[in-house]
Amino acid sequence: MTDPAKRHLKKNSIQIKIGTLLVVAVILLSAICYLLYRNLSTIVSSISIDQVPELRLLSIREISTDIEKAGNSVRIYTVTKDPSDIKPYYAFISNIDEKVNKLRLECNNDSVLLAQTDAISNLIGENIVIWNKLLVLSRNNNVIGNLRRLSVQLDSVSGTPKKQGILKRVFSLSPDTSRIEKEIAADLENIVEQNQEVRDELALRELQLARNSSEITGKFYDLITKMENEVYEHIRGKAEAAAVVAEKTYRWLVMLSISGGLLALLIIYIIIRYARNAWAYQAALEKARDEAENLAKTKELFMANMSHEIRTPVTAISGFTEQLLHEQLNEDTSNSLRIIKSSSDHLLKIIDDILDFSKLQSSRIVLEKVHFSVEQIMADVKAMFESQARLNNTRLSYSMDPGTPPVLVGDPYRMKQIMINLVGNSVKFTKDGEVHFGVTGKSISPGKIELIATFADTGIGIDESKLNVIFEDFTQGEMSTTRKYGGTGLGLSIVKRLTELQGGTIDISSKKNEGTTIVCRIPYGTGDESKIKQEVSKPVHVPEEISGKRILVVDDEEYNRMLFRKILDRWNVSCRLAENGMEALELLKEEKFDLVFMDMRMPGIDGLKTTRFIREEMKISEPEMPVIFISAAPGNEERQKYMNSGVNGFLQKPFTEEMLTAAIKEVMSNTGTRFMELPGSTSHDTESEGKPDLRNLYHISGGDNQFVRQMLVSFIETTGKGLREMQEAIKNHQLEPAADLSHKIQPPCRHVGAVKLFNILLRIEKTIRKDDHSESLEKLAGNAILEFGVISRQINDHIAKME
Amino acid sequence: MKKTIKVLVIEDNEYYSNLLSNAIQQSLNPMLVRGGYQLVLRSFTDAKEYIRKIKSKELESDYTAIFIDYYLGDGINASHVIKLLREQSCDALVVLLSQSKTVVEKGTGIPYDYFVVKDKFAPALCGLYLQQYIENKYSVSLGQ
Numbered sequence: 001m002t003d004p005a006k007r008h009l010k011k012n013s014i015q016i017k018i019g020t021l022l023v024v025a026v027i028l029l030s031a032i033c034y035l036l037y038r039n040l041s042t043i044v045s046s047i048s049i050d051q052v053p054e055l056r057l058l059s060i061r062e063i064s065t066d067i068e069k070a071g072n073s074v075r076i077y078t079v080t081k082d083p084s085d086i087k088p089y090y091a092f093i094s095n096i097d098e099k100v101n102k103l104r105l106e107c108n109n110d111s112v113l114l115a116q117t118d119a120i121s122n123l124i125g126e127n128i129v130i131w132n133k134l135l136v137l138s139r140n141n142n143v144i145g146n147l148r149r150l151s152v153q154l155d156s157v158s159g160t161p162k163k164q165g166i167l168k169r170v171f172s173l174s175p176d177t178s179r180i181e182k183e184i185a186a187d188l189e190n191i192v193e194q195n196q197e198v199r200d201e202l203a204l205r206e207l208q209l210a211r212n213s214s215e216i217t218g219k220f221y222d223l224i225t226k227m228e229n230e231v232y233e234h235i236r237g238k239a240e241a242a243a244v245v246a247e248k249t250y251r252w253l254v255m256l257s258i259s260g261g262l263l264a265l266l267i268i269y270i271i272i273r274y275a276r277n278a279w280a281y282q283a284a285l286e287k288a289r290d291e292a293e294n295l296a297k298t299k300e301l302f303m304a305n306m307s308h309e310i311r312t313p314v315t316a317i318s319g320f321t322e323q324l325l326h327e328q329l330n331e332d333t334s335n336s337l338r339i340i341k342s343s344s345d346h347l348l349k350i351i352d353d354i355l356d357f358s359k360l361q362s363s364r365i366v367l368e369k370v371h372f373s374v375e376q377i378m379a380d381v382k383a384m385f386e387s388q389a390r391l392n393n394t395r396l397s398y399s400m401d402p403g404t405p406p407v408l409v410g411d412p413y414r415m416k417q418i419m420i421n422l423v424g425n426s427v428k429f430t431k432d433g434e435v436h437f438g439v440t441g442k443s444i445s446p447g448k449i450e451l452i453a454t455f456a457d458t459g460i461g462i463d464e465s466k467l468n469v470i471f472e473d474f475t476q477g478e479m480s481t482t483r484k485y486g487g488t489g490l491g492l493s494i495v496k497r498l499t500e501l502q503g504g505t506i507d508i509s510s511k512k513n514e515g516t517t518i519v520c521r522i523p524y525g526t527g528d529e530s531k532i533k534q535e536v537s538k539p540v541h542v543p544e545e546i547s548g549k550r551i552l553v554v555d556d557e558e559y560n561r562m563l564f565r566k567i568l569d570r571w572n573v574s575c576r577l578a579e580n581g582m583e584a585l586e587l588l589k590e591e592k593f594d595l596v597f598m599d600m601r602m603p604g605i606d607g608l609k610t611t612r613f614i615r616e617e618m619k620i621s622e623p624e625m626p627v628i629f630i631s632a633a634p635g636n637e638e639r640q641k642y643m644n645s646g647v648n649g650f651l652q653k654p655f656t657e658e659m660l661t662a663a664i665k666e667v668m669s670n671t672g673t674r675f676m677e678l679p680g681s682t683s684h685d686t687e688s689e690g691k692p693d694l695r696n697l698y699h700i701s702g703g704d705n706q707f708v709r710q711m712l713v714s715f716i717e718t719t720g721k722g723l724r725e726m727q728e729a730i731k732n733h734q735l736e737p738a739a740d741l742s743h744k745i746q747p748p749c750r751h752v753g754a755v756k757l758f759n760i761l762l763r764i765e766k767t768i769r770k771d772d773h774s775e776s777l778e779k780l781a782g783n784a785i786l787e788f789g790v791i792s793r794q795i796n797d798h799i800a801k802m803e
Numbered sequence: 804m805k806k807t808i809k810v811l812v813i814e815d816n817e818y819y820s821n822l823l824s825n826a827i828q829q830s831l832n833p834m835l836v837r838g839g840y841q842l843v844l845r846s847f848t849d850a851k852e853y854i855r856k857i858k859s860k861e862l863e864s865d866y867t868a869i870f871i872d873y874y875l876g877d878g879i880n881a882s883h884v885i886k887l888l889r890e891q892s893c894d895a896l897v898v899l900l901s902q903s904k905t906v907v908e909k910g911t912g913i914p915y916d917y918f919v920v921k922d923k924f925a926p927a928l929c930g931l932y933l934q935q936y937i938e939n940k941y942s943v944s945l946g947q
Contacts, residue, residue: 744874751822
């Protein structure tokens with residue numbers, strides 16, 4: 001199994017694992033919720049059932065109160081005989097059955113309680129019977145009535161004031177009333193008797209009532225206690241049941257929580273492992289991307305380097321062949337040379353293709369925006385392929401629609417490149433046929449047109465099935481095409497990229513063995529004829545001003561140097577060659593040149609650094625000595641950078657004589673150089689004798705006056721000391737140390753522009769080393785001391801001024 | 804950690820030695836300002852003393868670049884110093900300076916990378932060579 005497939009499976013398996021675990025977790029959570037709900041509702045329902053016993057207790061209390069109220073009602077009535085006092089008793093009788101039945105219903109489940117309720121009910125029944133008897137007794141009790149009647153009789157007999165008590169009145173009766181007395185006495189006896197009976201009866205009933213009441217109360221308490229016990233038992237049972245349920249719930253909860261926790265840990269572990277893997281993959285991907293980018297960069301650099309490496313010798317072959325063709329040769333040799341020339345040019349074209357392709361791939365091509373004649377380009381392209389077309393027996397023609405603006409604004413080089421590629425292809429693949437290319441301008445907005453360039457041929461055509469891949473890199477219609485016709489297979493791909501780079505589109509239609517038509521549509525601005533850059537006229541015309549001038553060529557490639565020498569010699573121009581920047585600088589110190597051709601890429605000090613040094617340190621101005629860079633065409637930004645560093649023009653490798661003259665002419669017009677007459681002196685040294693020249697010291701200091709001052713003080717001290725020691729050594733005939741001392745103090749003298757002193761010191765050293773006795777060393781040393789006096793005075797003055 | 808650029812200047816003339824040191828410092832300034840590098844500059848005017856110190860291992864010989872005058876007085880020349888340093892496997896850039904080209908034209912018998920005539924451009928040239936060497940060595944650009 002391939003790695004990506006494995007990775008895909010692995011990814012899937014992780015998704016399945018996590019999915020499954022999540023489902024299990026959800027199920028577990030639901031189970032916990034359900035269990036909690038069920039057990040909670042069990043506990044809640046047990047609480048609601050426990051409210052019933054409380055209701056029964058309330059009923060008992062109510063009945064008990066009612067009984068008490070009824071008893072009181074009866075007692076009060078027996079005394080007052082007021083009917084309103086007996087009403088609560090009757091209300092009790094009418095309700096008691098209902099209340100007892102309610103209690104019985106509430107005790108429905110419990111036989112013991114029911115028996116108790118029945119017993120209470122019976123006792124209440126007994127009470128009612130007694131209370132009724134009491135009521136009857138109280139009604140029959142006429143003691144008071146009899147006493148009243150007797151009192152009336154007494155009043156009627158004696159006329160005793162009413163206010164006296166009945167017995168007093170009875171015993172205060174006169175003897176006349178003896179008959180009546182007897183009757184009354186008899187009545188009294190009756191009354192007393194009756195009263196005694198009723199009292200006995202009442203006492204009996206009261207006793208019975210009291211007993212019943214006590215018994216009822218006992219039964220009530222008994223019932224209540226039983227009920228309370230029952231309620232207590234009931235609650236205890238419930239509590240126990242709840243405890244069991246709760247314990248069960250806890251157990252379940254703990255089990256589920258533990259498994260839930262474990263599950264969560266597992267999920268977290270899997271996710272972390274997955275994330276870590278993902279990070280590792282990402283890091284690997286990033287690394288791979290970086291590597292790919294590096295590889296791409298390396299490839300690009302390699303391509304550029306290789307192109308440069310291949311281009312250089314090919315340029316040499318082409319250039320030297322061109323030079324040889326200038327000579328008088330027999331026809332055979334000329335033909336051979338022409339073949340060499342065209343072959344090497346062809347090879348260069350292929351290298352350009354590769355280079356362009358790599359530039360296009362990295363989008364590094366910068367488009368120009370200049371005014372150009374599209375017809376000129378078409379004429380050039382036609383001229384380029386005319387001979388090849390003739391060889392193929394093919395008619396090559398071009399046309400321009402009358403409505404097309406003659407001058408356009410855009411990148412003519414890219415337009416030309418497209419045309420060269422497409423016309424080149426058509427000519428290559430068309431035998432005994434016709435190749436025609438033409439342009440039509442279609443206005444899209446004021447000042448803007450779409451240029452429709454059509455390239456039609458009657459060549460071998462392309463199989464329809466290949467049309468969609470024909471613009472891909474390294475593609476040709478058939479593998480055999482490459483073998484038969486050659487080429488890199490990059491041409492169409494480059495054309496497509498170039499077209500798109502300019503905001504255009506490209507279409508192709510073709511039929512096998514019938515021909516191909518390619519249409520490019522590219523937007524351009526309309527231009528102005530006067531702004532067209534005039535190309536250098538065809539026959540190489542050596543600017544007259546060049547002849548007899550001195551040119552320095554700096555290039556590490558021997559071929560190039562030789563080619564320059566060959567061309568420049570023929571032009572009668574004196575030239576010096578330098579292999580690298582160091583050599584160039586050394587030559588420049590000693591000789592004066594009118595123009596420098598400088599290779600940009602050189603080992604050691606490169607062209608840019610050398611040029612900067614020439615401008616900044618050697619102070620050779622641009623009009624005095626322009627510098628032309630030999631390089632691949634630089635982008636606009638680079639170009640500006642070079643210009644700012646003192647470069648005045650560019651000569652693209654590989655170059656022809658024509659390009660060389662063009663570059664020289666361009667630089668001359670840009671810098672305003674009118675190559676000056678060679679001055680007699682070949683040295684740039686402007687050191688004047690006798691007077692110090694501190695310009696270089698100031699330049700080096702970078703504006704640090706303190707540094708200049710220190711250096712000058714140091715110069716006077718070390719040189720003075722050195723001179724004295726030298727003089728002493730000469731006096732003592734220690735010539736070797738004297739020469740060393742002289743040698744040692746020369747450079748500072750030269751640096752501060754003390755030329756006269758420097759020359760004296762040089763003569764002293766030479767005199768000693770060459771054992772030359774033509775000059776007196778003492779005299780020379782004396783002169784040196786004198787000259788140093790002059791110089792040091794001037795320098796001291798300068799230091800004083802600085803302060 | 805900062806990369807250390809260790810430069811040795813051996814020039815018996817103090818004035819010229821200062822001039823060289825200044826040029827070296829200036830040429831590396833863009834790099835030092837940018838950070839990541841530090842310059843350690845050692846200059847000696849007494850070659851005899853320097854040779855003694857190097858022989859006794861009082862000084863280390865791990866220089867990045869050496870700027871050395873050919874004639875160092877007391878019958879000592881640059882080849883003595885360079886040979887000694889090469890023996891101690893010092894692979895520094897060697898820039899040889901002298902009053903005239905005759906020294907190199909005669910052949911010095913010592914390996915050096917650049918020869919600079921002590922004219923008024925010499926300090927700037929030394930700076931330029933060092934700059935290019937450092938750019939190549941550390942793949943940095945010191946161009947403005």
